[in-house]
Amino acid sequence: MPLVSMRQLLDEAAKGGYGVGAFNVNNMEQIQAIMEAARATKSPVIIQASRGARAYSQDKFLYHLMLAAADLYPEIPVAMHQDHGNSFETCKSAIELGFTSVMMDGSLKADGKTPTDFEENVEVTRRVVEFAHERGVTVEGEIGVLGGIEDGHGAGGTGLEHVTDPDQAVEFAERTGVDALAIAIGTSHGAYKFSKKPDGKVLKMDLLIEIHNRLPRTHLVMHGSSSVPKDLQDVINQYGGHLKPTWGVPVEEIQLGIKNGVRKINVDTDSRLAITGAIRKVFAESPEKFDPRDYLKPAREAMQKVVSERMTEFGQAGHAGDYSPKTIEEMREGYASGALETRPSLAGAH
Ligand SMILES: O=C(CO)COP(=O)(O)O
Ligand SMILES: O=C[C@H](O)COP(=O)(O)O
Ligand SMILES: [Zn+2]
Ligand SMILES: [Zn+2]
Numbered sequence: 001m002p003l004v005s006m007r008q009l010l011d012e013a014a015k016g017g018y019g020v021g022a023f024n025v026n027n028m029e030q031i032q033a034i035m036e037a038a039r040a041t042k043s044p045v046i047i048q049a050s051r052g053a054r055a056y057s058q059d060k061f062l063y064h065l066m067l068a069a070a071d072l073y074p075e076i077p078v079a080m081h082q083d084h085g086n087s088f089e090t091c092k093s094a095i096e097l098g099f100t101s102v103m104m105d106g107s108l109k110a111d112g113k114t115p116t117d118f119e120e121n122v123e124v125t126r127r128v129v130e131f132a133h134e135r136g137v138t139v140e141g142e143i144g145v146l147g148g149i150e151d152g153h154g155a156g157g158t159g160l161e162h163v164t165d166p167d168q169a170v171e172f173a174e175r176t177g178v179d180a181l182a183i184a185i186g187t188s189h190g191a192y193k194f195s196k197k198p199d200g201k202v203l204k205m206d207l208l209i210e211i212h213n214r215l216p217r218t219h220l221v222m223h224g225s226s227s228v229p230k231d232l233q234d235v236i237n238q239y240g241g242h243l244k245p246t247w248g249v250p251v252e253e254i255q256l257g258i259k260n261g262v263r264k265i266n267v268d269t270d271s272r273l274a275i276t277g278a279i280r281k282v283f284a285e286s287p288e289k290f291d292p293r294d295y296l297k298p299a300r301e302a303m304q305k306v307v308s309e310r311m312t313e314f315g316q317a318g319h320a321g322d323y324s325p326k327t328i329e330e331m332r333e334g335y336a337s338g339a340l341e342t343r344p345s346l347a348g349a350h
Helices: 006-016 028-041 051-056 060-072 088-097 118-133 166-176 205-214 230-238 251-259 269-285 292-314 328-337
Strands: 020-024 045-049 078-085 101-104 138-143 180-183 219-222 262-267
Touching: 006 020, 006 078, 006 138, 006 180, 006 219, 006 262, 020 028, 020 078, 020 292, 028 045, 028 060, 028 269, 028 292, 045 060, 051 078, 060 078, 078 088, 078 138, 088 101, 088 118, 101 118, 118 138, 118 166, 118 328, 138 166, 166 180, 166 205, 180 205, 205 219, 205 251, 219 251, 230 269, 251 262, 251 292, 262 269, 262 292, 269 292
Parallel strands: 020 045, 020 262, 045 078, 078 101, 101 138, 138 180, 180 219, 219 262
Antiparallel strands: none
8 A cells, every 4th residue: 555644543543542653764674674563463653764864865765665665565554754854844855755744843943953932833833734734744743842862961861841831732733733743741862761760750741641631632742762671771781782771761651641642652762772782692693794684684573573562562553454544635635624623723623
């Protein structure tokens, strides 16, 4: 089947009360790992590419790999999403290439470093929504600034001083009409999220619940949601790596989020850890090997394993065949008619 709209995947997830993992990719093996995991668990999937991934892969390579994925796994609905678009132009170029969903991360300026003010974020996101919805493409916005790499203090911060303000989230959703909203509740990107298992002081689940209650139609997105499992850290360290002790987001906290409106869960670091551990193991145990397939195959299998686990834990497993995906043209009509409206003041009028 062709690449499908992310909005429909999230609407179906909301109906079914489950979450959908959005896994980052840079190359063929990562896409294959996700697709094999999706087939084994019968899961709909979101595959996402950062700006860095687009640059690394000369994005057209990545796009054609995604078309191959959709072709080779016809029973799996696959959405292709731009992760952390930094400007209108980045989102526009993704849409023109064929992405079926984009994130406009307007919490930072186009330089990816300087925080924007609320009005700037609303304005750029609103422009992206207008352009995208006219083409049937889904939009994720962001309000609040994630900890770690996004707060300008380096990874490992709690992010507390940047958590999303619920009043701003409501106003942002109303003024932009985004399909999905990333909120900052204390998570950060990368492996170094927390120095001990996070509790309610660092992970603001109460805030997430409040935002969901006030914005029931806007799908919530959790970034920085790798769990950074100890066993994956251990493999890396056992075979010559140097990871410092660290904690990620416990799966049970993500599951609590899913019970309260989280529909998209972003995972990159766990895949990276799985891949790196598997490659290190081959290098350490079989130093005579030099065929890339000797280590890329175990790397792919290790990523597939962690992705399958997350698909089961997020609840998307078993749901690939629940619905027949709409075409992007049908989604375009849905936006034009108002049937897909999320803005609190307008939704429900249809
Ligand atoms: O949020 C992410 C991508 O946007 C990835 O988060 P992790 O670094 O926790 O995997
Ligand atoms: O947003 C963060 C993702 O993990 C992508 O990271 P990247 O920018 O290094 O590709
Ligand atoms: Zn951001
Ligand atoms: Zn992110």
